[in-house]
Amino acid sequence: MSQTTSIPVEQLKIGHYVVLPFGWKNHPFLFSSFRIKDNEQLKILRSLGVKNIPVDLNKSMVEDSEPLEATIPESPPSEAEPEIVLPDPHKAQQQAARRSIRQAERSFSNAISPLRESLTRLNLKPDEGLATVAELIRNAAATLNATEGSIGFHLVRSVRNGDPLLLHSLNVAFIAMLIAKEAGWEPLAIQDAGLAGLVHDIGELRIPTQVSRKRTELTTAETNYLKMHVQYGYEQLTQLKAFNPAVRQVALQHHECQDGSGYPAGLKGDDIPLLSRLIAVVDYYEEQLHPRNGLGSLHPNQVIAGLYKKAGKQFDVQLTQLLIKVLGIYPPGSLVTLSDNTLALVMSSEPSSPLKPMVLPYEKGRVPEGVDLISLQNDERTITGIVASDELNSQQIEYFGLTKHACYYFSLPHQ
Numbered sequence: 001m002s003q004t005t006s007i008p009v010e011q012l013k014i015g016h017y018v019v020l021p022f023g024w025k026n027h028p029f030l031f032s033s034f035r036i037k038d039n040e041q042l043k044i045l046r047s048l049g050v051k052n053i054p055v056d057l058n059k060s061m062v063e064d065s066e067p068l069e070a071t072i073p074e075s076p077p078s079e080a081e082p083e084i085v086l087p088d089p090h091k092a093q094q095q096a097a098r099r100s101i102r103q104a105e106r107s108f109s110n111a112i113s114p115l116r117e118s119l120t121r122l123n124l125k126p127d128e129g130l131a132t133v134a135e136l137i138r139n140a141a142a143t144l145n146a147t148e149g150s151i152g153f154h155l156v157r158s159v160r161n162g163d164p165l166l167l168h169s170l171n172v173a174f175i176a177m178l179i180a181k182e183a184g185w186e187p188l189a190i191q192d193a194g195l196a197g198l199v200h201d202i203g204e205l206r207i208p209t210q211v212s213r214k215r216t217e218l219t220t221a222e223t224n225y226l227k228m229h230v231q232y233g234y235e236q237l238t239q240l241k242a243f244n245p246a247v248r249q250v251a252l253q254h255h256e257c258q259d260g261s262g263y264p265a266g267l268k269g270d271d272i273p274l275l276s277r278l279i280a281v282v283d284y285y286e287e288q289l290h291p292r293n294g295l296g297s298l299h300p301n302q303v304i305a306g307l308y309k310k311a312g313k314q315f316d317v318q319l320t321q322l323l324i325k326v327l328g329i330y331p332p333g334s335l336v337t338l339s340d341n342t343l344a345l346v347m348s349s350e351p352s353s354p355l356k357p358m359v360l361p362y363e364k365g366r367v368p369e370g371v372d373l374i375s376l377q378n379d380e381r382t383i384t385g386i387v388a389s390d391e392l393n394s395q396q397i398e399y400f401g402l403t404k405h406a407c408y409y410f411s412l413p414h415q
Contacts, residue, residue: 006052012042017059021050035061040149047092090372097358097373101347104154104409108170111136116166119202126240134243137173137194140410144177145187147412151178152349155332156407164213164292165204167405171290173197174408175282179322193278195243196250200279203233203251213293227263230255246275254279257314277316281307281323284315289333290405300331301386328354333406335387343387344374345400348411353377360400368399 004019012018013036020032033056036042045053118132144151153175173194180193204212207229211222218226233251242248253276256262258269262280272280288303298306304324311320328349330336336344336359344359356376363371376382389402397403 003057004054005057006054009046009048009050009053012036012045012053012055013062014038014042015060015062017056017061018045019054019056021054035059049092093375093378094372097348097375100411101154104411105156108156108407108409111170112162112166115170115198116163119166119199120205122202122236122240126242130240130242133195133198137177137191137198140174141177141187141191141194143412144181144190144410147410150350150352151181151326152351152411153178153327153332153408154411155345155347156409157401157404162405162407164290164294164405165201167407168286168290168292169198169201171286171408172200172279172282174410175286175323175326176278178326178410179278179282179319182322182326183319189275192244192247192275196247196275196279197282199233199237199242199247200250200254200283201229201233202236203229203231206232215293215295227255230264246273249273250276250279254283256280258316259313261314278319281315281319284310285323285327297389299386299388300327300334301329304329304331325354326351328357330355330357330383330386332357332408335389335392335400336383337385337387338374338381339384340381342381343392343396347373350377355383362396362399364395368401 015036017035018033036045114132115136118129122129174197176193176197177190180190185193207226211218211226212229214222230252234248237243237248237251250273252264253267253272256265256267256272256276257280258272258277260266260268285303285307288298288306289300291297304327307315307320307324311317326349328346328351330346330349332346332349334346336346338344338359338361343362345362346357347360348358350357353376356379358373358375360368360373361371374381389397392400392402
């Protein structure tokens, strides 16, 4: 027989069987009655804004606790009692999501200015430049290593007039670090992944932009010149004695391929160091999304499909699978249609639920900051297809901010 009593929410413990006094639309749990299994559920319950929550004592399994005493008698409210106004969980979720995205945008933007200066002045003040680069990555790595639970990516759209090479390098660094964490690498190895991603293309600073960003097909001579960036980068990092040899090698080897078709040495398989194989996968993904000449960019889903085909031939199979895992089936920046024909932009990847990311729906005549984000984990709608950016009209392109370089920053839990 059920024995239910209401107790203060701060007295709840793991093992209590709660019976929430409101419907499923007003809370983020799958069921309204359940046994608390971990501290995460406790945190959510305490954030709902309710002082007391009913607990079924017969179904509770709380260890090392004394019997609970009811703090509120279980009786129907009288007409004289004031109506309890429950918090709006939807509003709270929206605020948390927006806050998390703003934090990601600030973190990414704060890395741009000092990094730009440190890389461009590396030859003039190498000690200061290398220290800035190392500090940026060390801080990001420390955040990752200290975070438990599922980590994905937020889409950062606030970057304006950013140097394409710099934005590319930051994206590669952050994606590589999250793959390294997912692969179970040691903390220092995760840090090396970030450093390698950040400086892998540093040799391009010696290539004139009329070659590296040429908007028409390169000549054979120009192609060969552009390929020299790997040697230039390796020589510069070696001369400065920057970082450890494994990181410096990546600048030279990130265009080597598993089947030997890459450059400069035509290395094959395990002859290519693991760190270089990691950056090769991430560099390809980011370059296909944002080619530095501004032409021929692909939809994230198209790049994922291309990686599948190249895995085992051009790229390491396991690292390719890990990249897809951390970015999701629909990576941030993907344009999708929902089951109710809504057009939406994927804003955050959800590694624990790859088919149900957080999206920004298109609402004509409104600004995106005023439109509610949709967490498909808590919504009946599903993704039914992908949309190419050239299928959008000018208002939709402006609304989603597709003229900007799409960047990534970690989607950390409980921000």
